[in-house]
Amino acid sequence: MDKLPTIKEIAVRLNVSVSTVSRALSNHPRIGLGTKQRVQQLAKELGYEPNTQAIFFKQKKTHVIGVIIPYIREDFFSQAISGIESAAIEHEYTILFGQSYDELEREIKAVSAMKKQRVDGLIISLSKETNKYNHLEALKKYDIPVVYFDRVPTMTDSHKVFCNLYKGTIELVGWLFNNGYRNIAFINGPDKLRASKERLKGYIDGVSKHQLKVDMQLVETTDLSKEGTEMAMKKLLGLKKLPQAIITFNDYVHMDATQYAARNNIAVNKHIIFVSFANLPITSYTAFPPLASIEQHPYRQGEKAMDILMTILKNKETQEVLPNTYYTEELAPSLVAYKQL
Amino acid sequence: MDKLPTIKEIAVRLNVSVSTVSRALSNHPRIGLGTKQRVQQLAKELGYEPNTQAIFFKQKKTHVIGVIIPYIREDFFSQAISGIESAAIEHEYTILFGQSYDELEREIKAVSAMKKQRVDGLIISLSKETNKYNHLEALKKYDIPVVYFDRVPTMTDSHKVFCNLYKGTIELVGWLFNNGYRNIAFINGPDKLRASKERLKGYIDGVSKHQLKVDMQLVETTDLSKEGTEMAMKKLLGLKKLPQAIITFNDYVHMDATQYAARNNIAVNKHIIFVSFANLPITSYTAFPPLASIEQHPYRQGEKAMDILMTILKNKETQEVLPNTYYTEELAPSLVAYKQL
DNA sequence: ATATCATGCGCAAACGGTTGCGCATGATGA
């Protein structure tokens, strides 16, 4: 394969210097019209395309941003990455992709790979295991800004975008209340997860808000496995007073819960109604879809994260480095009722 | 932020030349032990990490491969990309990500972005619209090898890996036959799709193989929309002799078909049984899961594609360029029966 | 004592561009 045409080759052929060619191509005012035309003409003929790698190298930029997520198979994240991608394209950026599979070790490796590739910035949704942030702090040394989304860290000195699930849960409880449900149960996720804490707080505050007393017997947790969910359901169905409604941690839990209920002769969504947090696109095809769901806007979270990253990068260029400004974008979740009760 | 330590800085501090430092770090035999130690020691102290961008630039390599798929939201593709990623990690490669959304125009842009970034290779599953390949041929000029998977082109001078759905469909028909079903209907996808042609051929040959006569009244097509599928179902349910089994083009069609059937008082999977091609992970949670399904091994397809790409790249290094060797990997699909009939 | 060789290291080019500065040249104004 013959070599790609370079600026140098054009220079030689036209008997001018490389600097002239470079400037001619970028329409520098100090280059004569004739020269410009000859250069641009020949460039076109040769099919010259600037070697972006060389330019990026010199400019210490890559026009690449890293994206690390737990699982691309989760619809939530594939939507998020699509949002990121669409915003990235607008800014002429491309995405370097990595999954953590919810493992800290993999996350560290992925971050390290991004660092090696000198991404201009990183967007990440943390793994469940992530409890320390050295690997991410390390990026500061390389001047790589990090924007977190959805699974965001607790530190305040970070850029982040997330959906306020505390409010979402309150809304969900409110919706149930307004539709006449009082005895509202809740299958939460693992205690240590931030997502669980938020939901629980929302549940408690939501219930209290309507002058109901909070009955912790109605609150169970699952480790998100099928078995864990079934154990939780077993306890709830064993209560003397059966719950009228069950809020599940997410759609995966929802599905296991409803299937278990059905197997135990509960008329799902009649006898007990189920509501959840939206993760899955096709719950409507499911045997027992949730009657209402909290939409967490993954696509928009992705877009927003990218937007924030872009403004950070622009600011860096403009030297307006405001090192102590941290962007936080809190999206309002929205309740989607699938059926009018 | 203070500058990152470079080889040059180490050189200055140690009063040696950059070349010595470079060689000392890579354990070159011609460098004295003492010097090596001092260099490596200082490198460690400074936290020196080689600038991979600079190295890649010099070596005309990026250690990045591009991956372009239609929709990451489709579970098939998110699995495929996971397979690619896992193989990539083993070879110290990272993935530049792009979606075509099944549009040729977007695919072209994505390819162009990959080209700009000088990926070392490209793995792509073509968009439905892709009927010409100039954008991909253009990569030859840049010496970027392309490996196709699943949605592969017709040209023979290309590397590809795919699942033989012709055989898969035959197998599906055979399974139905062996379980006593004779009147087997088929809702296929759009005629022009290669995937449709393969399935249709498989259907016809599969049916003939068992000495059944091929009744084209049993074959309908859908444009893959809900409405299209329902029209197809309407026709099939309108036949004087109702089919005993229906093969659907994929799980999305399956779901629309079964829901339509249920609404029209067909006892799904009893009155008429449904089988499909696996796309969705959670059909088991669905109201009417398919009783059997052809698994197309997206993860393995991804892995395989990456493996092929790697051997191509290795060969390039070794100068053993065999320009007219094209790798083709045809995976055998496997039939998964969800219930014993 | 001299040719030979291994050892240890530095020079400089190269990858493909960008860019500050300086040097001619001809036109302009005083």
Add this chain to the structure above:
DNA sequence: TCATCATGCGCAACCGTTTGCGCATGATAT
């Protein structure tokens, strides 16, 4: 007529690293 200035272009450094080659130096062989 001479200083002044805009115009058009080239020189060379630079980004961070690798690598072919050459140059000393001291040891070994003859």
